[in-house]
Amino acid sequence: MKLAVVGGGSTYTPELIDGFARLRDTLPIEELVLIDPAADRLTLVGGLARRIFARQGHPGTIVTTSDLDAGVEGADAVLLQLRVGGQAAREQDETWPLDCGCVGQETTGAGGLAKALRTVPVVLDIAERVRRANPDAWIIDFTNPVGIVTRALLTAGHKAVGLCNVAIGFQRKFARHLGVQPSEVHLDHVGLNHLTWETGVRLGGPGGENVLPKLLAEHGDAIADDLTMPRTLIDRLGVVPSYYLRYFYAHDEVVRELRTKPSRAAQVAAMERELLTMYGDPALDEKPELLAKRGGAFYSEAAVDLAAALLGGSGSPYQVVNTFNRGTLPFLPDDAVIEVQASVGPDGAVPLAVPSVDPLFAGLISNVTAYEDLALDAALRGGRDRVFKTLLAHPLIGQYAYAEALTDQLIAHNQEHLAWA
16 A cells, blocks of 8 residues: 655654554555655655654655655555645734734634635645546545635545544543543534534444533533633533634634734744754654644544545544535535545545534534635635635625735735736
């Protein structure tokens, strides 16, 4: 089995490598190719990756290359974890929206749109080259904004599934609270990427006992603290929202916080410099503890599980993924990309049935889906007017004066990445 990772020079990659090494019986990789245009980073990450494999006795070969076409040739699956513009672009995404009093964040609001506009054309080009190299290859997208990027891939006819680590993070935390193995916890997870709610927590599988009320009663304070939301809000909702919902439920509070502390991008950039120094140490043969602060917790377990299921291995039959709606949420178009539990196998991901969704959540899901429709159109066809309308549609913006100003800022900060600008 051959896997390729586009964006293999990311400081995330040793987390992925560690999972590949530990879970080699689930996903028996013979050749792993790390692909990245940044040759210096690739050398450091690739060296550590080989040492991790050697330490854990993994027999697979790790190859590093900056040649995308050569790297994906013959790959059974290709993982996408790229960041167009790097941390410098992320720093901009997180700062200039604050000038208009709007959240600065890399996956939602104006910053999220900027990232989508930069990313979608690049990902579609990569996907076409993957298809030419091996039309049967699966593409697993971990590149944000996952919902929009996955929709672009699926709409273009690619064999693709979107992946996020939010659900597996909740699964692991809930399992610890409940004193059970993570595999025993099944989430009733519903929404869009980075806009989801856990409406049920079941033991044993999709039809198992719903222990969410017990979980909230006994561990509500810890869950609320983890989300940085009031316990009273969690109790009134009766569900566990993704921490990304804080941008919607406490928008102005978050803006005030973001204006008074260093951006997440600046923190990550400093962390990356330290991590890359560590990766260059020939004695290091395991992922360093600092990597846990970089983000992407449990990404490797989720990626291994998904790749194994898609490639006919022993991956879990039910997984939270991003895929076409296909009537699962009746208030959305069939070609919307939703994030829900799905049955996953060699034929792809088929969403499981979802109980009726509370209008409180369905309304926001519908609104953000409309924004994502417009965002994908803007990413594919460009144009200032499309950007303006997309920003106006976003529930975190919604005022024409803000949309006008943010459109100008977005284009000014991203001209080198926008062919039409």
